[in-house]
Amino acid sequence: MPDTTTVQGSGIDLVAADMAEVDRVIRQRLRSDVALINQIASYIIGAGGKRIRPRLVLLFARALGHEGQARFELAAIVEFIHTATLLHDDVVDESSMRRGRQTANALFGNAASVLVGDFLYSRAFQMMVSVGSMRVLEVLADATNVIAEGEVLQLINMHDPDTSVNDYLRVIRYKTAKLFEASARLGAVIASAPPSVEEACADYGRSLGTAFQLVDDLLDYEGDPTQLGKNVGDDLREGKPTLPLLMAMERGTEVERTLVRQAIVNGEVERLRDIAAIVRRTGALEATRDAARAEARKAQLSLSSLHAGRAKEALLELCVRSVERSS
Numbered sequence: 001m002p003d004t005t006t007v008q009g010s011g012i013d014l015v016a017a018d019m020a021e022v023d024r025v026i027r028q029r030l031r032s033d034v035a036l037i038n039q040i041a042s043y044i045i046g047a048g049g050k051r052i053r054p055r056l057v058l059l060f061a062r063a064l065g066h067e068g069q070a071r072f073e074l075a076a077i078v079e080f081i082h083t084a085t086l087l088h089d090d091v092v093d094e095s096s097m098r099r100g101r102q103t104a105n106a107l108f109g110n111a112a113s114v115l116v117g118d119f120l121y122s123r124a125f126q127m128m129v130s131v132g133s134m135r136v137l138e139v140l141a142d143a144t145n146v147i148a149e150g151e152v153l154q155l156i157n158m159h160d161p162d163t164s165v166n167d168y169l170r171v172i173r174y175k176t177a178k179l180f181e182a183s184a185r186l187g188a189v190i191a192s193a194p195p196s197v198e199e200a201c202a203d204y205g206r207s208l209g210t211a212f213q214l215v216d217d218l219l220d221y222e223g224d225p226t227q228l229g230k231n232v233g234d235d236l237r238e239g240k241p242t243l244p245l246l247m248a249m250e251r252g253t254e255v256e257r258t259l260v261r262q263a264i265v266n267g268e269v270e271r272l273r274d275i276a277a278i279v280r281r282t283g284a285l286e287a288t289r290d291a292a293r294a295e296a297r298k299a300q301l302s303l304s305s306l307h308a309g310r311a312k313e314a315l316l317e318l319c320v321r322s323v324e325r326s327s
Contacts, residue, residue: 014314015058018072022054025076029123036108040116044083044104052212052318053078053183059318060187060201063311070131070190077140078183080124085147085179087117092151093238135189143182150174159239161261165246172213173206180209196305203302204315211295212322217242218288219326221276237269243291245275247284256282289323296323 030041054075061071089095090103091110097103105113121144128137154171157163184205188198220235221244235242241264249257256278263271279285296319306312 014310015055015062018058018062018075019051019055021072022058022075022079025072026079029076029080029127032119036112037116037119040087040104040108040112041083041120043107044087044116045079047098047101051079052322053082053179055318056180056183056205056208056315057187059311059315060184061191062187063306063309063315064188064191064193064197066187066191068190070133071187073127073131074136074186074190075183077124077127078179078186080120080127081140081144081147082179084117084120084124085151087113087120088151092155093234095234133189136186139182139185139189143178146174146178150176150178154240157241159265159267161241161245161249161264163241163246165243168241168243168246169210172210176213177206177209180212181205184208200302200305204299207295207299207302208319208322211292211299211319214243214288214292214295215323215325218244218285218292220244221272221279222285233269233272236263236272236275237267239264239267243288244279244284247287248275248279248282251282251284252278292323296320 026045030038030045032038032041057075057078058071061067086098087104090098091105091113094105095103096106103113104116124140128140150171150173153167154175157167157171181202182205185198185202188201193201217235220232220242236245245260245264249260252260259271260275260278262268263275268275299319300316303312303315306315
């Protein structure tokens, strides 16, 4: 399992008891009369992970003075939605490893993984109804729809070396940052924060989610698979034109640009060593990290409306740790 302390920092102590309650809710809500659903859902949830999205719900709720039970249900909901997207992603991407273990589709098959992902989505919406807030339903219904659009946009960009940086960032903001945004916003919603504060919380989540994905994308070319918990080079194999590749083509020689273009078009993972050398030589990795740092700074600035306290400190620290991580 990847080292999760790299992104949790002091926040792990602050919400440790809350996260234990979220885990209890997750186990309770996972139950089904269908044994295979229990088996697969427990397998993927049990793999752990950084659990940043539920932590955002808890930290923003705490920062804004909310201590009701709804925060645990909402934190579990966003984790269910995230897990459903992982199940579907791994099928689409034909991935074989996640969080240091075989993916569910590799172990149980594509059909079962897709259907259990559907179960998690539908269970999440059952849980939303139980919270009894139309605003919560609105936020999460919008988020799941935008995430689905992001998946389709990413599919369109696959194997296309002419994808623009703006198109790439749009995919990130739809596919990854939207659930970060929704998680942060939910903490404000259940705390009955004014609209301006709710928007500031959402801005934080959007920027943090963008920064987090940028770092994930650069780690595909410099990460250690034993720390990452996934196969390095998966993005290249899938023909994903991520920012390190786009910047390498912009900065590289004609020969290097041609090599990167061909690798994207053909998904030439066997050229990973050569491609990684190009993105390092051109400074594309550090430029991608700098772009992530800029997003993290935007996230930090959006917290200005929150009162000083341990929750705010944890959110500020999360920005730094999410960007400077190596896994």
